Amino acid sequence: MKTLWLALEGRVKRVDKRVSKLEHSTEGADIAAAHVSRRIDDLERERDSLREDVTYMKSQSMRINLIYTGVPEVESELPDTTESILRKHVTDALKIAHETVASIKFERVHRSPEEQTRGKARSIIAKFAFFKDNESVRREWKQLTGTNYNVFEQFPPEVVAKRRKLLPKMKEARANGKGSWISYDTLYVDGRPVRD
Structure with missing residues (x-):
């Protein structure tokens, strides 16, 4: 009986040692998991911050763009033609003097890249050379009330x-x-x- 008791006691001690090692390993894994979790949270915050920065930079590059909707489109319209159509539209629909519109400098004027649909004009996107010109045109948006036209910032x-x-x-x-x-x-x- 004594021998059996000693054998059992030895076995219990070995099991206790193994359990102790496992507890140590588990504590280490918990600490590592907590560290990894903190790191993931930090990376997610950094990613969100970078996304906001990229969005802000994109918006700044679009800052002097205006989008015009409802402006009729001619078949096989070239960029130079689009600019002429826009200038006429700004004069007629927004009631801005012809001389003022003629003095506006655009960096680029083009139709939106979407697929052309029969009977529906694609929007015109105009990038102004000067923010001041953009604002003087944009402020006249109320002239379009009750029409099929619209102008808004991009x-x-x-x-x-x-x-x-x-x-x-x-x-x-x-x-x-x-x-x-x-x-x-x-x-x-x-x-x-x-x-x-």
Whole structure:
């Protein structure tokens, strides 16, 4: 019986040692997992920050672009023709003096790259050489009220998605008699930015 007891005691000690080693290993794995988890969180924050930076840089490169919708398109339209069509449209629809429109310098004017659909004109994207010219044209958007035309700023898809989400909140604030507008990707109500 004593021999059996000693053998059992030896076996229990060996099992205790193995359990102790396993606990040590598990603690080490837990520490490593926590470290990896922290590192992943850091990398995700860095990725999100980089995405925001890229979106901001894209929006800055589009800052002096305006998009015009509803402007009729001619068959086999060349870029020079598109610019002439746009200048005439700005004069006629936005009621800006011909001399002023003639003095505007564009870096590039082109139709949107989407597939042409019969009976539907593609949008015109105009990159102005000077921000001042862009703003003087953009400010006349109210002249297009009640027409089939529109003019708006160009933004990256990420910013457009944010603006779409803010639009109902802006309309609600206006319905409540508050001054509200969207600038870039932020809603302002009575002059204060509204956070989600």
